[in-house]
Amino acid sequence: MLLLALYSIAVGFLIGAAGVGGVLLIPALMFFGDLETHQAMATALGSFFFVGVCSTWLFQRHGSFQWGITLPFLAGSLISGYAGAYAGAQVSARPLNMLLAAIIMLSSLYSLFPPRGTSLASRLGKKGNAALLFGTGMLTGFLCGMTGAGGGILSTPLMFLCGYATLPVIATAQILQSAVSLSGSASNLENGFIVFSIMWWTTAFEIVGVALGVRIAHKLSLEALKKATAILCILISLVIAQKAVFPL
Numbered sequence: 001m002l003l004l005a006l007y008s009i010a011v012g013f014l015i016g017a018a019g020v021g022g023v024l025l026i027p028a029l030m031f032f033g034d035l036e037t038h039q040a041m042a043t044a045l046g047s048f049f050f051v052g053v054c055s056t057w058l059f060q061r062h063g064s065f066q067w068g069i070t071l072p073f074l075a076g077s078l079i080s081g082y083a084g085a086y087a088g089a090q091v092s093a094r095p096l097n098m099l100l101a102a103i104i105m106l107s108s109l110y111s112l113f114p115p116r117g118t119s120l121a122s123r124l125g126k127k128g129n130a131a132l133l134f135g136t137g138m139l140t141g142f143l144c145g146m147t148g149a150g151g152g153i154l155s156t157p158l159m160f161l162c163g164y165a166t167l168p169v170i171a172t173a174q175i176l177q178s179a180v181s182l183s184g185s186a187s188n189l190e191n192g193f194i195v196f197s198i199m200w201w202t203t204a205f206e207i208v209g210v211a212l213g214v215r216i217a218h219k220l221s222l223e224a225l226k227k228a229t230a231i232l233c234i235l236i237s238l239v240i241a242q243k244a245v246f247p248l
Contacts, residue, residue: 001201004032008202012209016055017217018229019152019173022048023236025202033198042193046185047203052178054207058214059171066168072130073159073172074179076137077144077151081183084145096146097244100154103143104237107157108230119163132162144180151176157233166226170217 007028014021022044029040059065121129140154152173159169188194217225 001032004028004198004202005205007032008205009209009212012051012206012211013213013216014209014232015051015152015174015177015206016058016210016213016215017170018213018225018232019156019170020229020233020236021152022051022177023153023240025206029198029202033195035195035198038191038193039195042185042188042191043195043199043202045181045188046194046196046199047181047206048177049181049185050203051206051210052174052176052181055174055210055214056171056178058211059167059174062214062218064167064171064218066165066171068126068130069133069159069164069168070172070175072133073137073140073155074176076134076139077141077155077176078137078179078183080138080141081145081180084142087142087146091146094244097240100143101237101241101244104153104157104233104240107161108233108237111157111160111230112227114163121163136162140176151180153233153236156229160226160230166222166229167217170225170229 008025011021011025011028014024025044025047026037026040029035029043030037033040033043035043121132124132136158137155140151140158143154144151155176156169156173159172160166185194220228
């Protein structure tokens with residue numbers, strides 16, 4: 001349990017600093033917590049609601065939210081999540097995870113090496129950006145529903161792809177993980193997959209890591225933070241692809 005606690009701090013740090021990394025908690029719960037796959041996924045997802053509430057509060061204290069960006073994106077993701085889950089039930093997991101890995105990889109590479117010129121977000125007016133954010137949120141929610149991925153690992157590279165500012169993008173990932181957790185955990189509770197004794201243990205240490213990560217996120221230069229986040233997304237996409245090609 002000590003190793004699980006240290007791992008949970010590390011995962012919380014990544015969530016707070018970059019808005020991504022929650023998916024890395026699942027194998028730790030399987031290995032250190034002796035949970036089977038469905039239990040590990042459900043327990044991790046349940047913890048993200050409380051972690052997201054904490055990190056959202058911390059980002060709001062720093063004034064890092066731009067609600068005109070966050071709210072349309074969040075609305076779109078909430079609308080499409082159920083449809084994605086329904087579609088995902090009709091398709092095998094391997095192609096879904098390969099698609100997820102490809103989207104994360106390509107979006108992250110684009111944000112690392114953007115073409116010259118203005119971004120899509122800067123070329124649109126207020127209504128255009130609201131429509132773009134709502135549509136991108138719908139795509140994120142649909143893919144999260146299909147694959148079971150946490151919101152941040154998709155929202156972060158996709159919003160970078162559109163050209164939105166670094167801290168508001170990472171802040172959006174914080175509140176999105178709570179929304180995804182809330183909707184997904186309802187089903188997991190019905191099926192009895194959440195192991196609450198381990199969930200409370202990991203949640204407590206994730207929150208410690210989140211507090212440290214948020215401090216780092218607001219001390220780094222925005223360009224360094226964006227590059228570090230994009231690189232982390234690429235690494236996670238490789239993990240997802242590896243598991244799809246060589247499942248345990």
